[in-house]
Amino acid sequence: MHAPQSSTSRRRLWTLTLGAIGVVYGDIGTSPLYAFREALAQCAGDGITRSEVLGVLSLALWALIVVVTIKYVLFMTRADNNGEGGVLSLMALARHATRGKWPIVLILGATGAALFFGDAIITPALSVLSAVEGLKTVPGLETTMTLPVVLGVTIGILVGLFAIQSRGTASVAKLFGPICIIWFVALAALGVWHILDAPEILQAFNPAQAVRFVAGHGTTGLFVLGAVFLTVTGAEALIADMGHFGRLPIQLGWLGFVWPALTLNYLGQGALALSTMKAAQAAGTPFTNADWFFIMAPDPLRAPLVILATLATIIASQAVITGAYSLTQQAIALGLLPRLAIRRTSASQIGQIYMPVVNWLLLCGVLVLVFVFKSSSAMAAAYGIAVTGTMVVTTCLAFIIAWKAWNWSLGSASLFIMPLLAIDLIFFGANILRVTEGGWVPLLVASIMGAIIYTWIRGRREALRSSSTAGTAIEDVAAALAARPPSMVEGTAVFLTQDFAHAPSALLHNLKHNKVLHRSNILLTVVTAEAPHMAPDERLATKRIDDHFLRAELRYGYMDRIDVPSDLGRGEGLLSGRGGTSFFIGRNAIKLGTRPLLPKWMTMLFSFLHRNSADPVLYFGIPANRVVELGSQVEL
The missing domain is CATH 1.20.1740.10 (Amino acid/polyamine transporter I)
Known part of the structure; x- marks a missing residue:
């Protein structure tokens, strides 16, 4: 048998x-x-x-x-x-x-x-x-x-x-x-x-x-x-x-x-x-x-x-x-x-x-x-x-x-x-x-790559810290909007953010300039797990803030292909309803601060890397016709 x-x-x-x-x-x-x-x-x-x-x-x-x-x-x-x-x-x-x-x-x-x-x-x-x-x-x-x-x-x-x-x-x-x-x-x-x-x-x-x-x-x-x-x-x-x-x-x-x-x-x-x-x-x-x-x-x-x-x-x-x-x-x-x-x-x-x-x-x-x-x-x-x-x-x-x-x-x-x-x-x-005979080549390449890796890790950490310091707690924003509701539009707005605790700058800019709030708002953070793969039905975790705001976390393995719309859609009722779904992405411009948080060369390198990184729309698998980009400045 x-x-x-x-x-x-x-x-x-x-x-x-x-x-x-x-x-x-x-x-x-x-x-x-x-x-x-x-x-x-x-x-x-x-x-x-x-x-x-x-x-x-x-x-x-x-x-x-x-x-x-x-x-x-x-x-x-x-x-x-x-x-x-x-x-x-x-x-x-x-x-x-x-x-x-x-x-x-x-x-x-x-x-x-x-x-x-x-x-x-x-x-x-x-x-x-x-x-x-x-x-x-x-x-x-x-x-x-x-x-x-x-x-x-x-x-x-x-x-x-x-x-x-x-x-x-x-x-x-x-x-x-x-x-x-x-x-x-x-x-x-x-x-x-x-x-x-x-x-x-x-x-x-x-x-x-x-x-x-x-x-x-x-x-x-x-x-x-x-x-x-x-x-x-x-x-x-x-x-x-x-x-x-x-x-x-x-x-x-x-x-x-x-x-x-x-x-x-x-x-x-x-x-x-x-x-x-x-x-x-x-x-x-x-x-x-x-x-x-x-x-x-x-x-x-x-x-x-x-x-x-x-x-x-x-x-x-x-x-x-x-x-x-x-x-x-x-x-x-x-x-x-x-x-x-x-x-x-x-x-x-x-x-x-x-x-x-x-x-x-x-x-x-x-x-x-x-x-x-x-x-x-x-x-x-x-x-x-x-x-x-x-x-x-x-x-x-x-x-x-x-x-x-x-x-x-x-x-x-x-x-x-x-x-x-x-x-x-x-x-x-x-x-x-044998360094002088040619061994300097991999050491030079490794040093350049090491500088890039260190700059990227430290720059992201300082940028996130700077944004958090100037940010407003999402609970405070939700409470203020509940007390004095703005104009509501049908549909779901998904705000990609790295900081769960504070309101994304894209959300605040949307309120400030467009003076409207979507009926359903999802604060989405994409996290990489220490495992190579995450089962599709285990990737999404959600926590409601109030009737209009929801925190969502998508966890991927470091070898997984990222597809935000598909995996977010696994959540019951998250992307359904009238008005469709729009993805709001904040485009931060790195600026040298009056009191620099990083050495000048590192800020310039981080700004270059940040500016030339791949389009998050493609990286996260989001349809381009559903994306709204709003910019802001971060001082380092």
Whole structure:
């Protein structure tokens, strides 16, 4: 009786696992293009030895084991907020667990979000550029693929990728899984083929090789650690995309397919380096670092491998771009960023969105990086800081969640998480050493984003406080209108406000200038809950003030699509009756006060963000022909 259902469940599980392989692992799956090469390059100054190849590879293998497998796949995938993952979901869960009383939680979440944007501009630039550089290894193209040609091809691919985002990714995404399956099979096959050339490379599984290397190389060892971290970039996507695929498909995809393929490929690159070293020593020629990934393939297969690698890097870039949209949407809902235009590109998938401002800003950042650094090797130093910083943030949030949400004792939480945090901090410290080589890029992007987030949070708080100070209690207004009723008109007026206690400025302006009051008036506040989703029948809460005034609160999850008219209409009789419904929206103009509440630069930035935020009519899903906008000034 249960066989068909069991068969359907298994089919769905494998479908989700295939999708996860195509989306979640695109970033970490392209790390073999450059990670081992860049790590080995850090110790090439005085010549590369056999023990150094084994030591570097051992560090890479154990980074995959400890950071990705133990920390993320087995532990962090359990730190979900009703199925949703990612740094802002962790922040929301930690805020709920601490009842919003710990400022450090908000600081950590904002820092993680800011660092992610640094990562989001580096990933497409580095991954696509490294794949296109592989054309230099194709026989016959060595002289053709000059720097201008490489940059031109890279820019063409990147511009095309960002240009098609507005059409949605639902149809293209169906190809992601199969292409990534082929990619990881190719990684594994190339690895196995070359492991046979130098089977002693399997000694890299001994962690003593990694320990001896770090202990014996001093500062150089730290630089190598920073480069080795490139092997685990993209691990954040495991939890960020958990809401789309679920924990089990992500775990199955990694443990059963992606991890073995990556391990075999890194072993193959190490084995190729060792066999090349033996051949060089036998011939009496110097051994030099090389583009190990691409020269693993025989000459006839080099061009197809470059094409496959380019497709894989496009998929990795797509995952980061989509992640940037999703993170920005969450940040807006949680009040960290101003409203931005969000377009839905799929009628069935709520996660399929397109944000024009984010898209074109990312493209500008990506193109600047390509023009400034010009090669993947030069850009590699910029990559690690953003990712390691984000990992430190997520580990700190996981500690708070384990302690406060899961009710672990302080000792148990510390005993389990502090070693993971120590590893993250070691990697972060190793990457900080490379600030001058390019690590300043994500720090600069994160600083700009951090300033915007801080300005928006503080500016909104001060604007609300300023409006409340000058406002009049709604109960007093209702009582005064009941004592001396103005002219009444049929219909319902909905006043959007952030302050429940005071009369909205739009209501007061309507009374002052139009000298009328609607028969039914709703003071509506839209609130974002700490959960990713709210059931439609649980969103609306109301409280009557008198016969003409009603308070209403709509609560949405930070991943929900906002549709104010539909959800407000669920309230019995709220939007029914004669005269129709009008939505009154206050348009505040920010003005520098005589006694400023904020530094001048912050007021100017907040005013710019406020003035250029997306139209609330579109954001709240309100029909434009039902809206009345009334302006006022707020001094900061």
